[in-house]
Amino acid sequence: MLDYAAKLTRHAYRITSEDLDRLRQAGFDDRGILQINLIASWFNYINRVADGLGVGK
Numbered sequence: 001m002l003d004y005a006a007k008l009t010r011h012a013y014r015i016t017s018e019d020l021d022r023l024r025q026a027g028f029d030d031r032g033i034l035q036i037n038l039i040a041s042w043f044n045y046i047n048r049v050a051d052g053l054g055v056g057k
Contacts, residue, residue, distance in 0.1 A: 001026065005040040
């Protein structure tokens with residue numbers, strides 16, 4: 001799961017069906033994969049918004 005989240009963060013355009021298959025093999029169903037994707041994507045989004053606004057600097 002963490003490898004997937006890191007890949008989604010750094011290289012989302014490189015996500016393949018094999019990445020999703022690995023998550024399924026680890027026991028995640030489609031709903032779980034969606035939740036992983038939504039949570040990781042939301043954190044990536046909100047961190048970029050904060051960085052762009054200079055929050056915490």
